[in-house]
Structure formats: structure tokens, C-alpha cells
Amino acid sequence: MADKEREVSDKEKNEETVKVKLIPVYVMGKRYLVPETLTIMKALEYAGYQFIRGCGCRGGICGACATVYRKPGDYHLRVGLACQTVVEPEMYLTQIPFYPANRASYDFAQLTADPEEIFKLYPEVFRCIACNACTKACPMDVQVMDVISAVKQGNIERAATLSFNCIQCGLCVSRCMGELPQYHIMQLARRIYGSKIAPRAQHLNEAVEAAGSEKCQQTLEELMKSDIKKLREIYQSREIEPVLADEDWTPAKRDYL
Ligand code: FES
Numbered sequence: 001m002a003d004k005e006r007e008v009s010d011k012e013k014n015e016e017t018v019k020v021k022l023i024p025v026y027v028m029g030k031r032y033l034v035p036e037t038l039t040i041m042k043a044l045e046y047a048g049y050q051f052i053r054g055c056g057c058r059g060g061i062c063g064a065c066a067t068v069y070r071k072p073g074d075y076h077l078r079v080g081l082a083c084q085t086v087v088e089p090e091m092y093l094t095q096i097p098f099y100p101a102n103r104a105s106y107d108f109a110q111l112t113a114d115p116e117e118i119f120k121l122y123p124e125v126f127r128c129i130a131c132n133a134c135t136k137a138c139p140m141d142v143q144v145m146d147v148i149s150a151v152k153q154g155n156i157e158r159a160a161t162l163s164f165n166c167i168q169c170g171l172c173v174s175r176c177m178g179e180l181p182q183y184h185i186m187q188l189a190r191r192i193y194g195s196k197i198a199p200r201a202q203h204l205n206e207a208v209e210a211a212g213s214e215k216c217q218q219t220l221e222e223l224m225k226s227d228i229k230k231l232r233e234i235y236q237s238r239e240i241e242p243v244l245a246d247e248d249w250t251p252a253k254r255d256y257l
């Protein structure tokens with residue numbers, strides 16, 4: 001592209017940037033004008049806030065940025081993750097970076113897969129009145145009430161499977177009339193299921209065993225003796241599994257396998 005053309009197109013681009021519509025949002029009662037294309041998190045930064053808490057992965061997986069908001073003329077209290085939810089005009093919002101909830105302490109190694117273990121640690125699970133407010137508050141669409149029902153029925157596998165997408169944001173707890181710490185209960189169910197109920201993956205056992213073998217140890221020692229330059233070379237020349245590789249793909253160079 002000729003220089004002149006490039007100049008024109010850059011100018012158009014800049015003009016386009018300036019043309020992004022600003023919309024009003026209210027953060028803890030204060031009005032700000034922010035670009036309509038931003039997520040709540042970016043809009044808050046645009047408005048001058050700096051995140052010290054309430055922000056972690058920025059990718060919708062850490063649960064640090066729980067946000068509650070209302071829209072004008074709507075009684076409904078909405079929830080979302082600040083890093084994923086795009087701002088809307090007149091949105092009235094606040095963040096809940098942390099919600100205090102009872103977390104039982106336990107020695108996990110001593111626990112068994114008996115559901116009674118969960119009942120003992122979290123007897124409040126039976127305070128659930130099945131109002132489903134927890135499910136409505138979940139930004140990850142976890143069927144929280146169903147998970148709690150599964151726990152009460154002693155079905156740890158179902159509880160773990162249904163709550164797999166929980167990111168521990170705590171919004172369920174903020175809405176619970178029974179004062180349950182759902183996200184901690186669900187986490188315990190997943191831990192028990194993963195460690196004490198789910199069948200062991202044979203290939204994982206083999207990989208763990210191989211990691212402790214002499215061959216692996218020698219390789220590790222070699223790597224630990226290498227300087228940064230050498231480590232970079234090894235890393236950059238490694239054989240990467242192709243994105244569309246078959247399931248039985250293995251690297252051509254198998255010295256360390
Ligand atoms: S910052 Fe991690 S979920 Fe939003």
C-alpha cells in the first residue's frame with residue numbers, strides 16, 4: 001500500500017476509535033461514561049479504578065470478579081463476572097470480590113468417600129430450602145441447588161460432575177437463605193470424588209512411575225546442569241504435537257520416553 005493510502009487508512013481507523021459510543025454506568029452509585037464495547041472490568045479501569053482485589057485471571061476461570069448489577073426499570077438482580085460481562089447503558093453495579101463463607105477445616109487424607117464425612121463437616125447442607133436462588137445467582141450456569149440435593153442424597157459423583165464448572169466466586173452464598181457455603185461444599189465433593197471414588201487412570205500411574213525412573217532422573221539432572229541458553233535451545237527445538245494429531249501420536253525422537 002502506498003504511504004499516502006496508509007495514512008488515510010490509519011486516519012480512518014483513528015476516527016473509528018473515537019467514534020466508539022460512550023454509555024453511562026453507575027459504579028457504587030457514581031456515574032461514569034465508558035465505551036459500550038468494554039467488559040465491566042475494562043470499563044472500571046477506563047473509569048480510573050485500579051484493581052487490587054477482585055481481579056485474577058481476566059479469563060473467566062478464577063472467580064475473583066463476581067459482580068452484581070441491575071438494569072433500569074428491572075427489579076431483577078443480575079450477576080456476572082466483571083471480566084466477561086459487557087457493560088450496558090445505565091447499568092448499576094458493584095463488585096463482590098470476596099464473600100465470607102464458612103469453610104470447614106479437615107485433614108483430607110483422613111477423609112473417606114462416605115457422604116457422612118460431608119454431612120459432619122457441613123451440617124448446614126440440610127438447611128437448604130430448595131429455593132434455587134443459588135442457581136439463579138451462578139454466572140457459570142451451575143445447577144447449584146441440584147448439586148446440593150445430590151450431596152444430601154449422598155451422591156458425591158453426581159455432585160462433583162454437576163459442579164465441575166464452579167469457579168468459587170461465592171455469588172451462590174451471597175443469595176442463600178439457608179446460609180450454606182455451597183461453593184466450599186461442592187469443592188469438597190469434587191475433591192472426594194477425584195481422589196477417592198473416580199477410577200484411577202492407568203496411563204497416569206505409568207507416567208508417575210516413569211517420572212521417578214532412573215532414565216527420567218538422568219534427564220532432569222542434565223537439564224538442571226544446563227545454562228539458560230542451552231535450555232532455550234532445547235525448548236525451542238522440541239517436537240510439538242500437531243493440533244490435529246491422531247490420538248496415538250508420539251514424537252519421532254523418543255530418547256527420553
Ligand atoms: S478475573 Fe478471573 S474470573 Fe474474572
